[in-house]
Amino acid sequence: MTLALVLLAIIMATVIGWLLRQTLNSQPWDANDPVENAPGRGVIDADPAKVGLLSFLAVVTSLFALFLSAYMMRMKLGDWRPLAEPDLLWLNTGILVLASAAFQLTRGAAKREQLRTIKVGLIVGGMCTILFLAGQLVAWQRLNDAGFYMAGNPANAFFYLLTALHGLHLLGGLWVWGRTTKRVLTGADVESVRLSVELCTVYWHYLLLVWIGLFALLLST
Amino acid sequence: MAYVAIADRDHELEHHDPTTFITKYIWSQDHKVIAIQYGITAMFVGLVALGLSAMMRLQLGFPNSFSFITPTEYYQFITMHGMIMVIFLLTALFLGGFGNYLIPLMIGSRDMVFPYMNMMSFWVYLVSVIVLLTSFFVPGGATGAGWTLYPPQAILPGTPGTEWGILLMLVALALFIVAFTMGGLNYVTTILQARARGMTMMRLPLSLWGIFMATILGLLAFPALFVSAVMMTLDKVAGTSFFMPAIMSMGEVLDHEGGSPILFQHLFWFFGHPEVYIVALPAFGLVSDLLSTHARKNIFGYRMMVWAILAIGGLSFVVWAHHMYVSGMNPYFGFFFATTTLIIAVPTAIKVYNWVLTLWKGNIQLTVPMLFAIGFIFTFTHGGLTGIFLGNVVVDLPLSDTYFVVAHFHMVMGVSPILVVFGSIYHWYPKITGRMFNETLGKWHFWLTFLGTYAIYLPMHYLGFLGVPRRYFAMGDTEFMPESAFLLNQSITISALFVGLVQFLFLYNIIVSLKKGKEAGPNPWKATTLEWQTPDTPPKHGNWGHELPVVHRWAYDYGVPGYHDDFIPQNVPAVAGVPTHDQDTDT
Numbered sequence: 068m069t070l071a072l073v074l075l076a077i078i079m080a081t082v083i084g085w086l087l088r089q090t091l092n093s094q095p096w097d098a099n100d101p102v103e104n105a106p107g108r109g110v111i112d113a114d115p116a117k118v119g120l121l122s123f124l125a126v127v128t129s130l131f132a133l134f135l136s137a138y139m140m141r142m143k144l145g146d147w148r149p150l151a152e153p154d155l156l157w158l159n160t161g162i163l164v165l166a167s168a169a170f171q172l173t174r175g176a177a178k179r180e181q182l183r184t185i186k187v188g189l190i191v192g193g194m195c196t197i198l199f200l201a202g203q204l205v206a207w208q209r210l211n212d213a214g215f216y217m218a219g220n221p222a223n224a225f226f227y228l229l230t231a232l233h234g235l236h237l238l239g240g241l242w243v244w245g246r247t248t249k250r251v252l253t254g255a256d257v258e259s260v261r262l263s264v265e266l267c268t269v270y271w272h273y274l275l276l277v278w279i280g281l282f283a284l285l286l287s288t
Numbered sequence: 289m290a291y292v293a294i295a296d297r298d299h300e301l302e303h304h305d306p307t308t309f310i311t312k313y314i315w316s317q318d319h320k321v322i323a324i325q326y327g328i329t330a331m332f333v334g335l336v337a338l339g340l341s342a343m344m345r346l347q348l349g350f351p352n353s354f355s356f357i358t359p360t361e362y363y364q365f366i367t368m369h370g371m372i373m374v375i376f377l378l379t380a381l382f383l384g385g386f387g388n389y390l391i392p393l394m395i396g397s398r399d400m401v402f403p404y405m406n407m408m409s410f411w412v413y414l415v416s417v418i419v420l421l422t423s424f425f426v427p428g429g430a431t432g433a434g435w436t437l438y439p440p441q442a443i444l445p446g447t448p449g450t451e452w453g454i455l456l457m458l459v460a461l462a463l464f465i466v467a468f469t470m471g472g473l474n475y476v477t478t479i480l481q482a483r484a485r486g487m488t489m490m491r492l493p494l495s496l497w498g499i500f501m502a503t504i505l506g507l508l509a510f511p512a513l514f515v516s517a518v519m520m521t522l523d524k525v526a527g528t529s530f531f532m533p534a535i536m537s538m539g540e541v542l543d544h545e546g547g548s549p550i551l552f553q554h555l556f557w558f559f560g561h562p563e564v565y566i567v568a569l570p571a572f573g574l575v576s577d578l579l580s581t582h583a584r585k586n587i588f589g590y591r592m593m594v595w596a597i598l599a600i601g602g603l604s605f606v607v608w609a610h611h612m613y614v615s616g617m618n619p620y621f622g623f624f625f626a627t628t629t630l631i632i633a634v635p636t637a638i639k640v641y642n643w644v645l646t647l648w649k650g651n652i653q654l655t656v657p658m659l660f661a662i663g664f665i666f667t668f669t670h671g672g673l674t675g676i677f678l679g680n681v682v683v684d685l686p687l688s689d690t691y692f693v694v695a696h697f698h699m700v701m702g703v704s705p706i707l708v709v710f711g712s713i714y715h716w717y718p719k720i721t722g723r724m725f726n727e728t729l730g731k732w733h734f735w736l737t738f739l740g741t742y743a744i745y746l747p748m749h750y751l752g753f754l755g756v757p758r759r760y761f762a763m764g765d766t767e768f769m770p771e772s773a774f775l776l777n778q779s780i781t782i783s784a785l786f787v788g789l790v791q792f793l794f795l796y797n798i799i800v801s802l803k804k805g806k807e808a809g810p811n812p813w814k815a816t817t818l819e820w821q822t823p824d825t826p827p828k829h830g831n832w833g834h835e836l837p838v839v840h841r842w843a844y845d846y847g848v849p850g851y852h853d854d855f856i857p858q859n860v861p862a863v864a865g866v867p868t869h870d871q872d873t874d875t
Binding site: 068072075076078079082083086087089090093095096099103104106107108109111113115119120122123125126129130133134137140142144145146147158171217218221224228 | 293338357401402472473474476477478480481482483486488489490491493504507508509511512514515518519522526528529530543545546547548554586590594595598601602605606616621630688840841842844845862
């Protein structure tokens with residue numbers, strides 16, 4: 068449980084630290100307290116959707132951290148036989164990096180109001196993601212053909228489970244991506260999709276990070 | 289374009305008022321309607337769980353007298369009772385119910401920041417409840433694995449409901465977690481981003497601090513339950529061995545090997561302990577506001593109360609293994625977890641002292657909500673003290689799995705939060721419905737419930753000391769149990785049935801008062817917080833009419849000397865000649 072504890076400790080420390088700062092020097096019982104009456108006190112200067120997404124990423128972090136903690140605890144038991152990850156995963160990783168890069172580009176374009184680049188960037192990003200997911204399915208197929216069945220060994224089971232979980236999160240992202248892309252292609256202006264593009268970018272970067280962490284763990288064990 | 293805070297946007301009425309019955313009451317995105325939907329569903333499922341406990345008590349008090357209660361059914365009742373009460377009633381009611389109703393009103397906003405997601409949260413919750421209740425009617429019935437669902441027994445033949453019940457339970461939990469996450473993200477974001485002008489975090493009523501911290505705990509802890517539910521489902525369906533060791537079942541060697549039941553316990557309690565505080569922290573918050581309002585006095589040590597909530601929230605993640613002392617662990621771990629468990633008693637005790645000190649020299653109004661709030665201080669202190677017994681490894685070992693434990697957790701996280709639920713429903717009922725409930729019936733409800741629960745749970749401590757094990761269907765001729773223990777069991781059963789029936793007084797009261805109650809007016813308790821200052825009672829869609837309120841002071845300006853009234857609402861600007869606070873009670 069060490070990994071989960073460390074990550075959760077970081078999240079909780081951030082949350083509690085921020086909240087604690089709201090309480091320092093404050094004398095809330097005094098209606099004239101200059102600290103409490105300072106304009107903009109305690110307001111986070113960001114769109115609610117952004118705050119919501121960041122909170123959601125904290126939840127997802129907790130989810131993956133707990134799965135990985137379970138992985139590491141289960142790994143120590145006697146019957147664990149590591150599986151040979153197919154080399155295809157390297158290619159898939161490359162594709163996911165491309166997807167992330169495309170989103171980064173789109174985000175820049177959204178800031179500069181370049182509608183054409185946004186369209187191209189969104190389509191490339193989405194297609195790369197779909198390609199990544201297809202690649203993951205092929206990797207599953209290959210592992211299955213090589214006799215690494217889900218019930219065969221916990222290492223196999225964890226592999227399928229973790230990749231599936233990561234894939235499902237990408238699918239969720241693709242749903243938002245699909246809505247955004249449709250809006251862009253049917254003539255919405257930049258202003259109305261900028262936030263969605265930005266949120267997608269953050270989400271994709273985050274999932275890339277999770278994948279790299281997962282992949283590193285899978286390779287090293 | 290710079291971001292404009294919600295409180296500063298001028299296109300105020302951006303919500304279009306719903307017009308049809310369906311968009312107004314069924315597919316509603318209004319936080320107040322969603323809150324009531326959550327509340328009614330939770331109370332309904334809570335009544336089911338209450339009925340289950342009555343059946344269990346019948347068997348325990350009068351073993352073998354009821355042919356319709358078999359051991360199989362008994363275990364199904366235990367399991368469903370526990371799971372429903374902890375998750376589908378208390379968590380849903382505090383956060384989905386009170387959270388939804390109070391957050392936008394208390395911070396002075398028009399609604400949650402993501403109303404559509406809020407609506408989805410309720411509907412997914414409803415589906416999870418339906419899935420859960422369906423499991424009574426599938427082949428093999430509901431799961432009887434105990435609410436902790438420990439493997440390997442949870443998914444092996446011999447335990448009731450291993451065909452379908454356990455799967456439906458796991459699916460219901462997963463759905464609940466999805467629903468909670470959608471709601472929880474809303475609560476957190478709304479409190480952070482939609483507060484009215486002047487409503488700083490330190491001017492939030494403690495109710496919201498409790499709900500806020502509990503939501504954060506829920507968001508981070510429920511994934512642990514999700515992880516264990518997914519892995520157990522795979523063990524059951526796909527034949528994996530995450531938790532299942534090599535095992536013989538009914539004379540057959542199963543395909544599983546090498547899995548770790550302890551791993552499940554770690555994951556489960558990593559969720560399970562914060563869950564205690566997910567239920568307790570909103571109760572702490574709500575009860576603080578009830579005590580302060582009905583004692584006409586500011587809450588003692590507001591900042592300390594906030595810090596205590598933060599400390600409890602942080603500590604609640606590092607005590608989980610105190611549920612596993614008997615599962616076998618390194619003695620140093622036991623030492624560590626016993627220490628953290630006892631440390632968490634410090635902020636908790638601070639809160640109890642502050643509640644008592646809030647009452648000290650207050651102008652105490654013994655209204656129905658106040659009775660429940662004071663009752664909570666008793667039951668919670670009681671349950672807390674037995675927690676100190678169980679937190680110590682050496683004391684826990686002999687008491688583990690006895691009725692002492694049952695008595696402890698029912699006092700601390702059954703009776704106590706439920707008293708706050710009742711108190712809070714009575715307190716906000718006039719705002720929610722616009723009418724007053726029947727005070728006399730409310731007082732009867734309080735006294736019978738409060739004394740009745742003591743008649744149920746005090747003797748259970750004694751049964752625990754005798755060593756009577758929990759979870760047993762019947763004791764049979766057991767030597768260590770004196771005749772008095774059997775008599776006690778009978779008296780507990782009679783009390784439990786009685787207390788169960790008394791709850792219908794409450795239902796009768798809140799249903800009949802909807803029509804017959806006298807008009808309550810906008811602020812019958814003379815309370816300071818924003819929800820009592822709405823232009824309409826009950827508040828209309830959008831809550832605030834044309835203009836959002838502006839906040840000028842904290843939530844506890846009661847009995848300020850020099851002011852013409854004994855309370856100053858949060859949206860009243862500083863008044864010349866009136867001191868802004870009572871110097872004597874500063875903390």
